[in-house]
Amino acid sequence: xxxxxxxxxxWAVWVGLIVVILSLGVLVGFDLLGWGAVTSEWLDLGKALxxxxxxxxxxxxxxxxxxxxxxxxLILLSIGASVMGLWAGRFAxxxxxxxxxxxxxxxxxxxxxxxxxxxxxxxxxxxxxxxxTGEAGFVLALLVGLVVGNLLPQLAGQLQEGARSEWxxxxxxxxxxxxxxxxxxxxxxxxxxxxxRGFAAIVEAYLIxxxxxxxxxxxxFGFSREWAAPLASGISxxxxxxxxxxxxxxxxxxxxxxxxxxxxxxxxxIELLLLPFVAQLFLYLEPxxxxxxxxxxxxxxxxxxASGAITEALVLARAQQEQGIEYLTxxxxxxxxxVKLFIDIFIGVWAFLLALIWVYRIDRxxxxxxxxxxxWHRFPKFVLGYALTFTGLFSLALLLPSLLPALKLGREQxxxxxxxxxxxxxxxxxxAANFRRLWAEGIGRLALVYVVxxxxxxxxxxxxxxxxxxxxxRPPIVGx
Amino acid sequence: xxxxxxxxxxxxxxxxxxxxxxxPLLPIEKQLIVGSLLLGAVLLAILLWASYTFF
Numbered sequence: 001x002x003x004x005x006x007x008x009x010x011w012a013v014w015v016g017l018i019v020v021i022l023s024l025g026v027l028v029g030f031d032l033l034g035w036g037a038v039t040s041e042w043l044d045l046g047k048a049l050x051x052x053x054x055x056x057x058x059x060x061x062x063x064x065x066x067x068x069x070x071x072x073x074l075i076l077l078s079i080g081a082s083v084m085g086l087w088a089g090r091f092a093x094x095x096x097x098x099x100x101x102x103x104x105x106x107x108x109x110x111x112x113x114x115x116x117x118x119x120x121x122x123x124x125x126x127x128x129x130x131x132x133t134g135e136a137g138f139v140l141a142l143l144v145g146l147v148v149g150n151l152l153p154q155l156a157g158q159l160q161e162g163a164r165s166e167w168x169x170x171x172x173x174x175x176x177x178x179x180x181x182x183x184x185x186x187x188x189x190x191x192x193x194x195x196x197r198g199f200a201a202i203v204e205a206y207l208i209x210x211x212x213x214x215x216x217x218x219x220x221f222g223f224s225r226e227w228a229a230p231l232a233s234g235i236s237x238x239x240x241x242x243x244x245x246x247x248x249x250x251x252x253x254x255x256x257x258x259x260x261x262x263x264x265x266x267x268x269x270i271e272l273l274l275l276p277f278v279a280q281l282f283l284y285l286e287p288x289x290x291x292x293x294x295x296x297x298x299x300x301x302x303x304x305x306a307s308g309a310i311t312e313a314l315v316l317a318r319a320q321q322e323q324g325i326e327y328l329t330x331x332x333x334x335x336x337x338x339v340k341l342f343i344d345i346f347i348g349v350w351a352f353l354l355a356l357i358w359v360y361r362i363d364r365x366x367x368x369x370x371x372x373x374x375x376w377h378r379f380p381k382f383v384l385g386y387a388l389t390f391t392g393l394f395s396l397a398l399l400l401p402s403l404l405p406a407l408k409l410g411r412e413q414x415x416x417x418x419x420x421x422x423x424x425x426x427x428x429x430x431x432a433a434n435f436r437r438l439w440a441e442g443i444g445r446l447a448l449v450y451v452v453x454x455x456x457x458x459x460x461x462x463x464x465x466x467x468x469x470x471x472x473x474r475p476p477i478v479g480x
Numbered sequence: 481x482x483x484x485x486x487x488x489x490x491x492x493x494x495x496x497x498x499x500x501x502x503x504p505l506l507p508i509e510k511q512l513i514v515g516s517l518l519l520g521a522v523l524l525a526i527l528l529w530a531s532y533t534f535f
Contacts, residue, residue: 192535193531193535196534200531203520203523203527206516207523208524210516211514211517214512218505218509219505224503225509227497227500357508357512445497446497469528
Protein backbone atom coordinates (compact mmCIF):
# COMPACT_ATOMS: atom_id res chain seq x y z
CA UNK A 1 0.00 0.00 0.00
CA UNK A 2 1.22 3.50 -0.71
CA UNK A 3 3.00 5.28 2.12
CA UNK A 4 0.54 8.20 2.09
CA UNK A 5 -2.34 5.87 2.92
CA UNK A 6 -0.80 3.69 5.57
CA UNK A 7 0.60 5.93 8.31
CA UNK A 8 -1.02 8.03 11.02
CA UNK A 9 1.29 10.83 9.96
CA UNK A 10 -0.28 11.04 6.50
CA TRP A 11 -3.80 10.40 7.80
CA ALA A 12 -3.39 13.35 10.15
CA VAL A 13 -2.81 15.43 7.02
CA TRP A 14 -5.88 14.04 5.22
CA VAL A 15 -8.27 14.39 8.17
CA GLY A 16 -6.94 17.84 9.04
CA LEU A 17 -7.25 19.02 5.43
CA ILE A 18 -10.81 17.69 5.13
CA VAL A 19 -11.85 19.69 8.20
CA VAL A 20 -10.08 22.84 6.96
CA ILE A 21 -11.47 22.54 3.41
CA LEU A 22 -15.00 22.08 4.75
CA SER A 23 -14.53 25.14 6.96
CA LEU A 24 -13.62 27.18 3.87
CA GLY A 25 -17.07 26.56 2.41
CA VAL A 26 -18.14 29.85 4.00
CA LEU A 27 -15.90 31.67 1.51
CA VAL A 28 -18.24 30.67 -1.30
CA GLY A 29 -21.48 30.94 0.67
CA PHE A 30 -21.81 27.32 1.84
CA ASP A 31 -21.70 26.70 5.58
CA LEU A 32 -20.52 23.09 5.54
CA LEU A 33 -19.11 22.82 9.05
CA GLY A 34 -21.21 25.17 11.15
CA TRP A 35 -22.99 22.22 12.76
CA GLY A 36 -19.86 21.34 14.79
CA ALA A 37 -20.37 21.60 18.54
CA VAL A 38 -18.70 24.47 20.35
CA THR A 39 -18.49 24.46 24.16
CA SER A 40 -18.77 27.68 26.14
CA GLU A 41 -18.23 28.44 29.81
CA TRP A 42 -21.46 27.60 31.62
CA LEU A 43 -23.48 27.65 34.79
CA ASP A 44 -26.65 26.40 33.11
CA LEU A 45 -25.75 23.13 31.40
CA GLY A 46 -28.39 23.81 28.75
CA LYS A 47 -26.33 26.78 27.53
CA ALA A 48 -22.98 24.99 27.45
CA LEU A 49 -23.29 23.71 23.91
CA UNK A 50 -24.30 25.12 20.56
CA UNK A 51 -23.44 24.72 16.89
CA UNK A 52 -20.47 26.86 15.86
CA UNK A 53 -22.74 28.70 13.37
CA UNK A 54 -26.05 28.84 15.28
CA UNK A 55 -27.52 31.35 12.81
CA UNK A 56 -27.16 28.85 9.95
CA UNK A 57 -28.19 25.80 11.98
CA UNK A 58 -31.08 27.19 14.04
CA UNK A 59 -32.93 23.88 14.29
CA UNK A 60 -29.91 22.02 15.61
CA UNK A 61 -29.75 21.82 19.41
CA UNK A 62 -26.39 21.84 21.20
CA UNK A 63 -26.59 18.14 22.04
CA UNK A 64 -27.60 17.26 18.47
CA UNK A 65 -24.62 19.20 17.16
CA UNK A 66 -22.37 17.27 19.56
CA UNK A 67 -23.84 13.96 18.35
CA UNK A 68 -23.27 15.08 14.73
CA UNK A 69 -19.68 16.01 15.58
CA UNK A 70 -19.09 12.60 17.14
CA UNK A 71 -20.59 10.74 14.17
CA UNK A 72 -18.60 12.81 11.66
CA UNK A 73 -15.32 12.10 13.45
CA LEU A 74 -16.20 8.45 14.04
CA ILE A 75 -16.86 7.84 10.35
CA LEU A 76 -13.87 9.86 9.12
CA LEU A 77 -11.38 8.35 11.54
CA SER A 78 -12.75 4.82 11.19
CA ILE A 79 -12.17 5.03 7.44
CA GLY A 80 -8.60 6.13 8.11
CA ALA A 81 -8.06 3.43 10.74
CA SER A 82 -9.44 0.79 8.42
CA VAL A 83 -7.23 1.85 5.49
CA MET A 84 -4.21 1.89 7.81
CA GLY A 85 -4.96 -1.71 8.72
CA LEU A 86 -6.16 -1.16 12.28
CA TRP A 87 -8.95 -3.33 13.61
CA ALA A 88 -11.84 -1.03 12.58
CA GLY A 89 -14.46 -2.37 15.02
CA ARG A 90 -12.13 -2.18 17.96
CA PHE A 91 -10.97 1.27 16.85
CA ALA A 92 -14.56 2.53 16.63
CA UNK A 93 -15.39 1.18 20.08
CA UNK A 94 -12.22 2.59 21.65
CA UNK A 95 -12.66 5.93 19.87
CA UNK A 96 -16.26 6.20 21.07
CA UNK A 97 -15.23 5.80 24.72
CA UNK A 98 -12.25 8.13 24.28
CA UNK A 99 -14.40 10.78 22.59
CA UNK A 100 -17.15 10.82 25.21
CA UNK A 101 -14.87 10.70 28.25
CA UNK A 102 -12.71 13.45 26.76
CA UNK A 103 -15.74 15.54 25.92
CA UNK A 104 -17.20 15.08 29.39
CA UNK A 105 -13.90 16.38 30.84
CA UNK A 106 -13.96 19.32 28.44
CA UNK A 107 -17.53 20.12 29.45
CA UNK A 108 -16.78 19.95 33.19
CA UNK A 109 -13.65 22.06 32.63
CA UNK A 110 -15.85 24.78 31.10
CA UNK A 111 -17.99 25.10 34.23
CA UNK A 112 -17.85 28.76 35.24
CA UNK A 113 -16.64 28.01 38.78
CA UNK A 114 -13.62 26.22 37.29
CA UNK A 115 -13.03 28.17 34.08
CA UNK A 116 -14.19 31.78 34.49
CA UNK A 117 -11.39 34.32 34.84
CA UNK A 118 -12.05 37.11 37.42
CA UNK A 119 -13.21 39.58 34.77
CA UNK A 120 -16.00 37.18 33.72
CA UNK A 121 -17.37 36.35 37.19
CA UNK A 122 -19.81 39.24 37.11
CA UNK A 123 -21.22 37.99 33.82
CA UNK A 124 -22.07 34.68 35.51
CA UNK A 125 -23.17 36.28 38.77
CA UNK A 126 -20.64 34.33 40.83
CA UNK A 127 -18.32 35.63 43.55
CA UNK A 128 -15.47 33.16 43.08
CA UNK A 129 -13.92 30.89 40.47
CA UNK A 130 -10.67 29.01 40.06
CA UNK A 131 -10.05 30.89 36.81
CA UNK A 132 -8.34 28.07 34.93
CA THR A 133 -10.18 28.90 31.67
CA GLY A 134 -11.85 26.17 29.59
CA GLU A 135 -8.46 24.53 29.09
CA ALA A 136 -8.98 23.04 32.58
CA GLY A 137 -10.90 20.38 30.67
CA PHE A 138 -7.66 19.26 29.05
CA VAL A 139 -5.95 18.81 32.41
CA LEU A 140 -8.97 16.92 33.69
CA ALA A 141 -8.87 14.64 30.63
CA LEU A 142 -5.19 13.97 31.29
CA LEU A 143 -5.87 13.11 34.94
CA VAL A 144 -8.77 10.81 34.05
CA GLY A 145 -6.54 9.15 31.43
CA LEU A 146 -3.84 8.63 34.05
CA VAL A 147 -6.33 7.06 36.46
CA VAL A 148 -7.69 4.69 33.82
CA GLY A 149 -4.22 3.85 32.45
CA ASN A 150 -2.69 3.10 35.82
CA LEU A 151 -5.58 1.77 37.89
CA LEU A 152 -7.68 0.06 35.22
CA PRO A 153 -5.06 -1.45 32.90
CA GLN A 154 -7.50 -3.95 31.35
CA LEU A 155 -9.86 -1.17 30.28
CA ALA A 156 -6.88 0.87 29.07
CA GLY A 157 -5.76 -2.07 26.94
CA GLN A 158 -9.21 -2.34 25.37
CA LEU A 159 -9.25 1.37 24.56
CA GLN A 160 -5.73 1.46 23.16
CA GLU A 161 -6.77 0.83 19.55
CA GLY A 162 -8.93 3.97 19.58
CA ALA A 163 -6.70 6.14 21.79
CA ARG A 164 -4.21 7.33 19.17
CA SER A 165 -2.58 10.35 20.81
CA GLU A 166 -0.07 10.89 17.98
CA TRP A 167 -2.78 10.78 15.31
CA UNK A 168 -5.06 13.08 17.28
CA UNK A 169 -2.43 15.71 18.04
CA UNK A 170 -1.01 15.72 14.50
CA UNK A 171 -4.52 16.17 13.07
CA UNK A 172 -5.11 18.97 15.57
CA UNK A 173 -1.89 20.66 14.46
CA UNK A 174 -2.85 20.53 10.77
CA UNK A 175 -6.15 22.23 11.69
CA UNK A 176 -4.29 24.61 13.99
CA UNK A 177 -2.28 25.76 10.98
CA UNK A 178 -5.46 27.26 9.51
CA UNK A 179 -6.45 28.88 12.81
CA UNK A 180 -3.02 30.36 13.43
CA UNK A 181 -2.60 31.40 9.79
CA UNK A 182 -5.70 33.59 9.92
CA UNK A 183 -4.70 34.98 13.33
CA UNK A 184 -1.12 35.64 12.17
CA UNK A 185 -2.44 37.79 9.32
CA UNK A 186 -3.48 40.34 11.97
CA UNK A 187 0.17 40.70 13.06
CA UNK A 188 2.46 39.89 10.10
CA UNK A 189 5.57 41.58 11.57
CA UNK A 190 5.26 39.66 14.84
CA UNK A 191 4.70 36.44 12.88
CA UNK A 192 7.95 37.01 10.95
CA UNK A 193 9.82 37.62 14.20
CA UNK A 194 8.42 34.45 15.79
CA UNK A 195 9.24 32.33 12.75
CA UNK A 196 12.81 33.63 12.62
CA ARG A 197 13.37 33.08 16.34
CA GLY A 198 12.13 29.52 15.86
CA PHE A 199 15.49 28.69 14.26
CA ALA A 200 17.13 29.04 17.67
CA ALA A 201 15.13 26.03 18.83
CA ILE A 202 16.69 23.81 16.18
CA VAL A 203 20.19 24.81 17.24
CA GLU A 204 19.39 24.34 20.90
CA ALA A 205 17.75 20.92 20.60
CA TYR A 206 20.18 19.28 18.20
CA LEU A 207 23.50 20.90 18.98
CA ILE A 208 23.28 21.83 22.68
CA UNK A 209 20.80 19.44 24.33
CA UNK A 210 21.77 16.34 22.36
CA UNK A 211 25.49 16.76 22.91
CA UNK A 212 25.07 17.38 26.65
CA UNK A 213 22.69 14.47 27.26
CA UNK A 214 24.82 12.10 25.20
CA UNK A 215 27.91 13.14 27.15
CA UNK A 216 26.20 12.79 30.56
CA UNK A 217 24.73 9.38 29.66
CA UNK A 218 28.06 8.06 28.35
CA UNK A 219 30.51 9.66 30.77
CA UNK A 220 28.66 9.68 34.10
CA PHE A 221 26.12 6.86 33.79
CA GLY A 222 28.20 4.45 31.74
CA PHE A 223 25.57 3.86 29.04
CA SER A 224 26.71 2.20 25.84
CA ARG A 225 26.46 4.09 22.55
CA GLU A 226 23.46 1.97 21.59
CA TRP A 227 21.52 3.29 24.60
CA ALA A 228 23.02 6.77 24.89
CA ALA A 229 22.18 7.98 21.37
CA PRO A 230 18.42 7.17 21.38
CA LEU A 231 18.22 8.41 24.96
CA ALA A 232 19.85 11.71 23.99
CA SER A 233 17.46 12.10 21.06
CA GLY A 234 14.43 11.18 23.19
CA ILE A 235 15.25 13.70 25.89
CA SER A 236 16.53 16.44 23.60
CA UNK A 237 14.51 16.48 20.43
CA UNK A 238 11.04 15.14 19.99
CA UNK A 239 10.62 12.27 22.33
CA UNK A 240 9.19 9.16 20.80
CA UNK A 241 9.77 9.75 17.09
CA UNK A 242 13.34 11.01 17.62
CA UNK A 243 14.23 8.02 19.79
CA UNK A 244 12.85 5.64 17.18
CA UNK A 245 14.57 7.44 14.27
CA UNK A 246 17.90 7.49 16.10
CA UNK A 247 17.55 3.86 17.14
CA UNK A 248 17.02 2.91 13.50
CA UNK A 249 19.89 5.13 12.32
CA UNK A 250 22.46 3.55 14.61
CA UNK A 251 20.96 0.06 14.30
CA UNK A 252 20.00 -0.21 17.98
CA UNK A 253 17.86 -3.20 18.96
CA UNK A 254 14.11 -2.42 19.08
CA UNK A 255 13.96 -2.64 22.89
CA UNK A 256 16.13 0.48 23.19
CA UNK A 257 13.86 3.09 21.54
CA UNK A 258 10.79 1.36 23.02
CA UNK A 259 12.13 1.80 26.55
CA UNK A 260 13.27 5.35 25.91
CA UNK A 261 9.85 6.17 24.45
CA UNK A 262 8.11 4.83 27.55
CA UNK A 263 10.17 7.15 29.72
CA UNK A 264 9.62 10.10 27.41
CA UNK A 265 5.84 9.73 27.68
CA UNK A 266 5.92 9.44 31.47
CA UNK A 267 8.10 12.51 31.95
CA UNK A 268 6.16 14.47 29.35
CA UNK A 269 3.07 14.00 31.51
CA ILE A 270 4.93 15.29 34.57
CA GLU A 271 6.09 18.33 32.60
CA LEU A 272 2.61 18.87 31.21
CA LEU A 273 1.12 18.91 34.70
CA LEU A 274 3.85 21.15 36.12
CA LEU A 275 5.37 23.62 33.66
CA PRO A 276 2.26 25.52 32.47
CA PHE A 277 1.45 26.41 36.08
CA VAL A 278 5.08 27.43 36.76
CA ALA A 279 4.90 29.61 33.65
CA GLN A 280 1.66 31.17 34.88
CA LEU A 281 3.28 32.01 38.21
CA PHE A 282 6.56 33.45 36.98
CA LEU A 283 6.27 34.32 33.29
CA TYR A 284 2.94 36.11 32.92
CA LEU A 285 4.85 39.33 32.21
CA GLU A 286 6.58 37.62 29.27
CA PRO A 287 3.95 35.52 27.50
CA UNK A 288 6.07 34.59 24.49
CA UNK A 289 8.97 33.47 26.69
CA UNK A 290 6.52 31.12 28.44
CA UNK A 291 5.22 29.84 25.10
CA UNK A 292 8.69 29.20 23.64
CA UNK A 293 9.72 27.49 26.87
CA UNK A 294 6.92 24.93 26.49
CA UNK A 295 8.06 24.11 22.95
CA UNK A 296 11.67 23.72 24.05
CA UNK A 297 11.25 21.93 27.36
CA UNK A 298 8.24 19.63 26.99
CA UNK A 299 8.94 16.48 25.01
CA UNK A 300 6.65 14.61 22.60
CA UNK A 301 4.55 16.56 20.13
CA UNK A 302 1.32 15.91 21.96
CA UNK A 303 2.51 17.12 25.35
CA UNK A 304 4.37 20.12 23.91
CA UNK A 305 1.46 21.45 21.84
CA ALA A 306 -0.94 20.64 24.65
CA SER A 307 1.16 22.43 27.26
CA GLY A 308 1.35 25.40 24.88
CA ALA A 309 -2.44 25.57 24.74
CA ILE A 310 -2.79 25.42 28.53
CA THR A 311 0.03 27.91 29.06
CA GLU A 312 -1.56 30.40 26.68
CA ALA A 313 -4.83 30.23 28.57
CA LEU A 314 -3.25 30.40 32.03
CA VAL A 315 -0.69 33.13 31.28
CA LEU A 316 -3.14 35.38 29.44
CA ALA A 317 -5.68 34.98 32.25
CA ARG A 318 -3.03 35.92 34.84
CA ALA A 319 -1.83 38.90 32.78
CA GLN A 320 -5.40 40.15 32.67
CA GLN A 321 -5.89 39.58 36.38
CA GLU A 322 -2.60 41.15 37.54
CA GLN A 323 -2.01 43.84 34.92
CA GLY A 324 -5.46 44.39 33.47
CA ILE A 325 -3.98 43.67 30.03
CA GLU A 326 -5.93 41.52 27.59
CA TYR A 327 -3.46 40.10 25.09
CA LEU A 328 -4.59 38.73 21.74
CA THR A 329 -4.73 34.94 21.64
CA UNK A 330 -2.72 33.30 18.85
CA UNK A 331 0.88 34.57 19.03
CA UNK A 332 1.64 32.38 22.06
CA UNK A 333 0.23 29.29 20.38
CA UNK A 334 2.11 30.19 17.20
CA UNK A 335 5.34 30.46 19.20
CA UNK A 336 5.02 27.04 20.87
CA UNK A 337 3.95 25.43 17.60
CA UNK A 338 6.76 27.03 15.58
CA VAL A 339 9.43 26.07 18.11
CA LYS A 340 8.26 22.45 18.29
CA LEU A 341 7.67 22.01 14.56
CA PHE A 342 11.04 23.52 13.65
CA ILE A 343 12.64 20.94 15.93
CA ASP A 344 10.57 18.13 14.37
CA ILE A 345 11.54 19.04 10.82
CA PHE A 346 15.18 18.15 11.35
CA ILE A 347 14.68 14.70 12.88
CA GLY A 348 15.32 13.05 9.52
CA VAL A 349 18.43 15.13 8.84
CA TRP A 350 19.80 14.42 12.30
CA ALA A 351 19.13 10.68 12.01
CA PHE A 352 20.88 10.75 8.63
CA LEU A 353 23.95 12.47 10.11
CA LEU A 354 24.09 9.99 12.99
CA ALA A 355 23.77 7.10 10.54
CA LEU A 356 26.75 8.50 8.58
CA ILE A 357 28.86 8.83 11.73
CA TRP A 358 27.92 5.36 13.00
CA VAL A 359 28.36 3.56 9.70
CA TYR A 360 31.57 5.23 8.56
CA ARG A 361 33.32 6.18 11.84
CA ILE A 362 32.01 4.17 14.81
CA ASP A 363 30.72 0.77 13.76
CA ARG A 364 32.63 0.82 10.42
CA UNK A 365 30.54 -1.49 8.29
CA UNK A 366 32.45 -2.09 5.02
CA UNK A 367 30.27 -1.99 1.95
CA UNK A 368 27.27 -0.47 3.75
CA UNK A 369 25.94 2.83 2.41
CA UNK A 370 23.63 5.38 3.98
CA UNK A 371 20.90 6.57 1.64
CA UNK A 372 19.76 10.17 1.66
CA UNK A 373 16.17 9.11 0.91
CA UNK A 374 15.97 8.00 4.56
CA UNK A 375 15.69 11.70 5.42
CA TRP A 376 12.38 11.86 3.54
CA HIS A 377 11.14 8.63 5.11
CA ARG A 378 11.71 10.07 8.56
CA PHE A 379 10.36 13.53 7.78
CA PRO A 380 7.21 14.11 9.87
CA LYS A 381 4.58 14.46 7.13
CA PHE A 382 2.01 16.23 9.28
CA VAL A 383 4.39 19.21 9.24
CA LEU A 384 3.60 19.50 5.51
CA GLY A 385 -0.09 19.67 6.38
CA TYR A 386 0.57 22.38 8.95
CA ALA A 387 2.77 24.34 6.52
CA LEU A 388 0.06 24.10 3.86
CA THR A 389 -2.83 25.25 6.06
CA PHE A 390 -0.77 27.94 7.80
CA THR A 391 0.79 29.51 4.70
CA GLY A 392 -2.38 29.01 2.64
CA LEU A 393 -4.67 30.86 5.01
CA PHE A 394 -2.03 33.40 6.06
CA SER A 395 -1.47 34.32 2.40
CA LEU A 396 -5.18 34.35 1.61
CA ALA A 397 -5.91 36.69 4.53
CA LEU A 398 -3.05 39.02 3.61
CA LEU A 399 -3.70 39.11 -0.14
CA LEU A 400 -7.51 39.28 -0.01
CA PRO A 401 -8.42 41.17 3.19
CA SER A 402 -12.05 41.36 2.04
CA LEU A 403 -12.27 37.63 2.81
CA LEU A 404 -11.14 38.12 6.40
CA PRO A 405 -14.62 38.00 8.05
CA ALA A 406 -15.44 34.72 6.28
CA LEU A 407 -11.99 33.33 7.03
CA LYS A 408 -12.45 34.12 10.72
CA LEU A 409 -15.83 32.34 10.73
CA GLY A 410 -14.24 29.32 9.02
CA ARG A 411 -11.37 29.43 11.49
CA GLU A 412 -13.79 29.25 14.42
CA GLN A 413 -15.60 26.30 12.86
CA UNK A 414 -12.38 24.37 12.28
CA UNK A 415 -11.06 25.27 15.71
CA UNK A 416 -14.01 23.49 17.30
CA UNK A 417 -12.63 20.24 15.94
CA UNK A 418 -9.07 21.16 16.92
CA UNK A 419 -10.24 21.59 20.52
CA UNK A 420 -11.85 18.14 20.51
CA UNK A 421 -8.69 16.55 19.10
CA UNK A 422 -6.68 18.28 21.82
CA UNK A 423 -8.99 16.93 24.55
CA UNK A 424 -8.74 13.39 23.16
CA UNK A 425 -4.95 13.76 22.96
CA UNK A 426 -4.75 14.66 26.64
CA UNK A 427 -6.86 11.66 27.61
CA UNK A 428 -4.86 9.31 25.35
CA UNK A 429 -1.52 10.61 26.69
CA UNK A 430 -2.69 9.92 30.25
CA UNK A 431 -3.89 6.49 29.21
CA ALA A 432 -0.49 5.59 27.74
CA ALA A 433 1.61 6.93 30.64
CA ASN A 434 2.22 3.80 32.64
CA PHE A 435 3.82 5.04 35.85
CA ARG A 436 4.29 1.50 37.11
CA ARG A 437 7.11 1.22 34.59
CA LEU A 438 9.07 3.69 36.68
CA TRP A 439 9.20 1.03 39.37
CA ALA A 440 9.83 -1.79 36.95
CA GLU A 441 13.01 -3.63 37.56
CA GLY A 442 15.98 -1.99 35.94
CA ILE A 443 14.40 1.17 34.58
CA GLY A 444 15.64 3.28 37.49
CA ARG A 445 19.01 3.93 35.88
CA LEU A 446 17.41 5.14 32.66
CA ALA A 447 14.95 7.27 34.59
CA LEU A 448 17.78 8.77 36.63
CA VAL A 449 19.58 10.02 33.51
CA TYR A 450 16.30 11.44 32.33
CA VAL A 451 15.64 13.24 35.63
CA VAL A 452 19.19 14.59 35.87
CA UNK A 453 19.19 15.89 32.29
CA UNK A 454 15.62 17.15 32.15
CA UNK A 455 15.48 18.90 35.48
CA UNK A 456 19.24 19.52 35.70
CA UNK A 457 19.71 21.54 32.54
CA UNK A 458 17.20 21.01 29.72
CA UNK A 459 14.40 22.93 31.38
CA UNK A 460 16.73 25.72 32.49
CA UNK A 461 18.66 26.09 29.23
CA UNK A 462 15.31 26.11 27.45
CA UNK A 463 14.11 28.87 29.76
CA UNK A 464 17.32 30.89 29.34
CA UNK A 465 17.25 30.68 25.54
CA UNK A 466 13.52 31.41 25.41
CA UNK A 467 14.22 34.46 27.53
CA UNK A 468 17.12 35.60 25.35
CA UNK A 469 15.14 35.30 22.13
CA UNK A 470 11.62 36.24 23.20
CA UNK A 471 11.77 38.62 26.15
CA UNK A 472 10.25 41.96 25.38
CA UNK A 473 8.34 40.51 22.40
CA ARG A 474 4.71 40.62 23.44
CA PRO A 475 1.41 39.71 21.77
CA PRO A 476 -0.72 42.65 20.65
CA ILE A 477 -3.25 43.95 23.14
CA VAL A 478 -6.93 43.48 22.32
CA GLY A 479 -8.30 46.79 21.09
CA UNK A 480 -4.84 48.34 21.45
CA UNK B 481 -0.67 -3.98 11.01
CA UNK B 482 -2.58 -4.86 14.17
CA UNK B 483 -1.07 -3.63 17.39
CA UNK B 484 0.56 -5.96 19.88
CA UNK B 485 -1.09 -4.90 23.12
CA UNK B 486 0.17 -7.53 25.48
CA UNK B 487 3.97 -7.46 25.46
CA UNK B 488 5.80 -5.63 28.21
CA UNK B 489 9.06 -4.24 26.82
CA UNK B 490 10.48 -3.77 30.32
CA UNK B 491 10.78 -7.52 30.78
CA UNK B 492 14.44 -8.45 31.21
CA UNK B 493 15.56 -4.83 31.19
CA UNK B 494 17.54 -5.13 34.40
CA UNK B 495 19.54 -8.00 32.96
CA UNK B 496 19.93 -6.08 29.71
CA UNK B 497 21.28 -2.97 31.44
CA UNK B 498 23.49 -5.06 33.70
CA UNK B 499 25.04 -6.72 30.66
CA UNK B 500 25.87 -3.39 29.09
CA UNK B 501 29.52 -3.30 28.13
CA UNK B 502 31.72 -0.40 29.25
CA UNK B 503 32.59 1.53 26.11
CA PRO B 504 35.16 4.34 26.38
CA LEU B 505 34.37 7.57 24.56
CA LEU B 506 35.92 7.39 21.11
CA PRO B 507 37.69 10.42 19.61
CA ILE B 508 34.86 10.75 17.06
CA GLU B 509 32.30 10.90 19.87
CA LYS B 510 34.33 13.60 21.64
CA GLN B 511 34.53 15.51 18.36
CA LEU B 512 30.77 15.15 17.91
CA ILE B 513 30.06 16.46 21.41
CA VAL B 514 32.54 19.34 21.43
CA GLY B 515 31.85 20.26 17.80
CA SER B 516 28.10 20.34 18.39
CA LEU B 517 28.40 22.53 21.48
CA LEU B 518 30.78 24.99 19.81
CA LEU B 519 28.74 25.19 16.62
CA GLY B 520 25.57 25.56 18.69
CA ALA B 521 27.00 28.43 20.73
CA VAL B 522 28.24 30.26 17.62
CA LEU B 523 24.94 29.79 15.75
CA LEU B 524 22.89 30.93 18.74
CA ALA B 525 25.01 34.08 19.00
CA ILE B 526 24.51 34.80 15.27
CA LEU B 527 20.77 34.15 15.48
CA LEU B 528 20.44 36.35 18.56
CA TRP B 529 22.25 39.18 16.84
CA ALA B 530 20.16 38.76 13.67
CA SER B 531 16.86 38.55 15.51
CA TYR B 532 17.47 41.79 17.41
CA THR B 533 18.96 43.53 14.37
CA PHE B 534 16.44 42.57 11.69
CA PHE B 535 13.29 41.52 13.57
